Amino acid sequence: MIQRVTFAGILGLTWILFFQFCRLIFFFYQTSHGETSTVSILAEAAWRGLRMDVSFAAYLLVIPVFLLSFTAQNWRWFQTFFWGYSILIAGLIALLVTSDLEIFRAWGFRIDTTPLRYLATPQEAYASMSSSPLLFLVIVFLFLGYLIYKFSVLVINYFLSDFTKTHQLLTPVVFLLLTGSLIIPIRGGLQLAPMNQSAVYFSNQPFANQLAVNPAWNFFSALVNDTGRKDNPFETTSNEYATELISSLFHPVNNSFSLLRQDRQPTNVLLIIWESFTAKAVGSLGGLPDITPQFDSLTKEGLLFSSIYASGDRSDKGLVALLSGFPAQPITSIITIPTKTASLPSLPRQFKSANYQTSFYYGGETEFANIKSFLLQQGFDRIVDKKEFNPADMNSKWGAHDHVVFERLLNDLDSQKAPFFSTIFTLSSHEPFEVPAAQAIAGTDVEHKFLNSLHYTDASLGEFIRKAKTKKWWQNTLVIIIADHGHPLPKNKISKHSQFHIPMLWLGGALIPSGEICDSLGSQIDLAATVLGQLHLSTKDFRWSNDLFLPARTPFAYYSFNNGFGWTNPGGHVVFDNIGKRETEKEGVLSAHDVKLGQAYQQLVFADFLNR
Structure with missing residues (x-):
């Protein structure tokens, strides 16, 4: 049982450290392209952004921790699953982090669903990217993917291989409870409002705030929230009062002078x-x-x-x-x-x-x-x-x-x-x-x-x-x-x-x-x-x-x-x-x-x- 809990803890901690490392890459990449910031800003962004890193790490833990509930007597299948899961997540996270580097440089915001709008025309999408340092970005992508791969090898060799049989009833209870408890870090704590970008914002400098954002969390948040949106996230007052305010800016049409x-x-x-x-x-x-x-x-x-x-x-x-x-x-x-x-x-x-x-x-x-x-x-x-x-x-x-x-x-x-x-x-x-x-x-x-x-x-x-x-x-x-x-x-x-x-x-x-x-x-x-x-x-x-x-x-x-x-x-x-x-x-x-x-x-x- 202890080996399994330790495995889950090490897995989550490693993802958090990985996201902090990616933040460091983002910092140096953007400052080399004209963004201005300081090491002290980087340190505070890393601290403020930790909550979002923990949140996304918890998301990544949900499936492995849930499946650990069924490894009391047999866990070989879990090793196979973890290999596939790690490869999938490694490729996806490395792609998001690498793409985010150039998206922010070109457009000034962290990766969201905007790039997906251009995938229907790949030739034009490539033309838009071709001024980017593609070789360097590919190297970054492969390097990040390799880091996650090596971590997976270490985990399997040093943790999964040490699993032993555990209590058939107690194991599912413990890990189902652990799975449910992940909702706390996922939502960023016990506060009323769940995790969102404003939870990690801390400065009047836009780049400092963007530095605190986790790109993978930001992408999937946009993917979920932008699909079939029916609510108005920008509602600050009643539509009636807003209409009254804006109507005062427009006047009945009268003749403009001719040019x-x-x-x-x-x-x-x-x-x-x-x-x-x-x-x-x-x-x-x-x-x-x-x-x-x-x-x-x-x-x-x-x-x-x-x-x-x-x-x-x-x-x-x-x-x-x-x-x-x-x-x-x-x-x-x-x-x-x-x-x-x-x-x-x-x-x-x-x-x-x-x-x-x-x-x-x-x-x-x-x-x-x-x-x-x-x-x-x-x-x-x-x-x-x-x-x-x-x-x-x-x-x-x-x-x-x-x-x-x-x-x-x-x-x-x-x-x-x-x-x-x-x-x-x-x-x-x-x-x-x-x-x-x-x-x-x-x-x-x-x-x-x-x-x-x-x-x-x-x-x-x-x-x-x-x-x-x-x-x-x-x-x-x-x-x-x-x-x-x-x-x-x-x-x-x-x-x-x-x-x-x-x-x-x-x-x-x-x-x-x-x-x-x-x-x-x-x-x-x-x-x-x-x-x-x-x-x-x-x-x-x-x-x-x-x-x-x-x-x-x-x-x-x-x-x-x-x-x-x-x-x-x-x-x-x-x-x-x-x-x-x-x-x-x-x-x-x-x-x-x-x-x-x-x-x-x-x-x-x-x-x-x-x-x-």
Whole structure:
């Protein structure tokens, strides 16, 4: 009996030590990629995260401890089971821990179910990872798996081999009781609330809190909680009161002032969605100089919006924000659930109701992240993706590079019946940031590769606009250039808030303003109501979209990321962590009421998501 209890105890203790070792690997991996922390923070994160490590170790013990109940007289079968169980767990935990290293570096949060959304398109998923140090990560994976394997050998040799026969009635009673008692460490103790991420949060530094989280626990928690979710985890007040708060931000629709030439009707609209186009890399917005010289030059010919923020942090969320005017959600993405996206408003359908021809151009695979189903539901007349390009033009891991797709769009628009609403989504500035042009931004690290990819897309855009100006349709066209989302890179500004600041530029022959700047604060989701308002088309379906040119408009922007949100108004901004229930960034003069507004907005957005 003692050998069996000792075996269970050693097994649990070893898992706890293993998780602490993985935390050490995570710490050094992230600090080598720009995260800043100290050894004292590591020590406190290890102490605070111990509860979550114990919790997940207890989960792993449930099956072995339960099966020990049936080893009183015969335990050879248990040795066979333990071999298989150890191999399965070793592979799974090593995979989660290794994947988590790069997921946090690229996306800024610990591994959850987000990567599962991309497994349906493995080629694109691989392209997204290909800028990662894959060989190093494979070595880490094999090393961690080997550690668990060697431990299993030791356990079998030094513990299982020493098992002796025990009492047939007492053994099941003892180990069934032990199995039941594991509920205490699983839930993190005897307190009222069960184990969750906030139980290990301890700092106002986001990285310190993330360091305390156990990646395997976090993944399986997300897997369980994200499946068939019916509750609203962001409910902080009644929906009635939240609605009252948010309604005060919106005003009855009245006529916005017109920026389009009335003698050039009907107006074509060309929407250019630029992958990862962050304001941090745009000189005309106070970012790094000389990265996007063509865009900076074009700002002198059109209307530059200086205070626009992305709704989310991934392309799937950005497309929904732009085409449906629907805000991003913190812990999920509505695009993964076609039954919900089917009920979203549609900018293309609104244009089609006004007899516009609609099209969407993308050089990659539209099935990635379930984008294709969303585009079809949006009602585009034509969708052009990588399948329609020559194999010789497939010179990117994602598909056809931007200059190829721009050229295809330019040729197609010559024969496009007017009026048209055409959208192009670039891809070359997506990881792994490979471009088919000579390196213009010196440097071989990830940041300089990213900047170089922006420079390439900028050159492709500049050439496209130069040629477009010679076309007949240009004089009747409004061109809108905007990002799908921002980016953590470059590191010239490291605040969370700066990651969501994106450029938007209007230009074209149909636009009146030239070389002007609009400092009206807004979001991606406001594009739908704004452009429809300029064309005198109905905006009633776009309840979340707020026309940037309404005279009585209340300026604000909301954005969300993995279990957090940002709220900004002319007085400043605040970034709020939903798990730690605390502000992680704050600038300017903001009150507690502003945080309540952000929470109420988040609550209603998620309620809308659940109800669709």
